[in-house]
Amino acid sequence: GNSVTQMEGPVTLSEEAFLTINCTYTATGYPSLFWYVQYPGEGLQLLLKATKADDKGSNKGFEATYRKETTSFHLEKGSVQVSDSAVYFCALILTGGGNKLTFGTGTQLKVEL
Amino acid sequence: GAVVSQHPSRVICKSGTSVKIECRSLDFQATTMFWYRQFPKQSLMLMATSNEGSKATYEQGVEKDKFLINHASLTLSTLTVTSAHPEDSSFYICSAKRQRGGIETQYFGPGTRLLVL
Numbered sequence: 164g165n166s167v168t169q170m171e172g173p174v175t176l177s178e179e180a181f182l183t184i185n186c187t188y189t190a191t192g193y194p195s196l197f198w199y200v201q202y203p204g205e206g207l208q209l210l211l212k213a214t215k216a217d218d219k220g221s222n223k224g225f226e227a228t229y230r231k232e233t234t235s236f237h238l239e240k241g242s243v244q245v246s247d248s249a250v251y252f253c254a255l256i257l258t259g260g261g262n263k264l265t266f267g268t269g270t271q272l273k274v275e276l
Numbered sequence: 277g278a279v280v281s282q283h284p285s286r287v288i289c290k291s292g293t294s295v296k297i298e299c300r301s302l303d304f305q306a307t308t309m310f311w312y313r314q315f316p317k318q319s320l321m322l323m324a325t326s327n328e329g330s331k332a333t334y335e336q337g338v339e340k341d342k343f344l345i346n347h348a349s350l351t352l353s354t355l356t357v358t359s360a361h362p363e364d365s366s367f368y369i370c371s372a373k374r375q376r377g378g379i380e381t382q383y384f385g386p387g388t389r390l391l392v393l
Contacts, residue, residue, distance in 0.1 A: 206385045
């Protein structure tokens with residue numbers, strides 16, 4: 164079956180620190196990969212996505228590269244801010260999979276001054 | 277951006293009662309909505325796909341008679357947890373699919389926390 168594994172949180176960083184949240188996947192086909200973010204009290208928002216191997220998704224300073232050889236899609240940001248504090252979900256959809264998202268467990272990020 | 281709301285945000289009920297959760301797409305029409313369930317520190321698990329004007333499609337292991345889904349209009353889907361039990365306590369999240377310019381995107385609601393006593 165399909166699955167997504169994320170590093171456990173919470174991840175606590177100081178402002179302006181470098182962020183990496185690891186995500187690996189298993190899939191029976193060729194997935195598209197996503198990162199969603201959930202701010203406190205709000206719904207999940209699409210942060211970035213990549214639809215094929217070696218694609219890099221980027222948004223708001225966050226980046227993730229689709230690595231087929233390591234089946235990974237790690238989220239990175241060079242300098243985090245307090246406003247980045249949220250829960251981050253890695254997810255995949257199989258091509259032709261009817262828009263059924265498979266999510267990781269989520270990683271909570273806390274950024275402190 | 278597209279907005280999806282859920283109501284209520286939090287509900288506490290007695291065991292044996294039924295609870296209805298609403299999911300609305302506020303500024304777009306959604307022929308397809310999805311219902312997810314999330315346990316603490318676990319993934320969002322897809323429960324069912326709700327299609328406007330037709331029966332919902334349930335994922336394996338989800339009891340359709342217990343989790344009734346009605347997609348009554350292009351902006352509203354409801355999930356009714358019937359005869360709720362403490363093990364139904366969870367965080368329920370909906371999403372609505374919008375199609376624009378040939379691109380499909382899912383927008384998520386803020387979730388509903390259900391506690392069954």
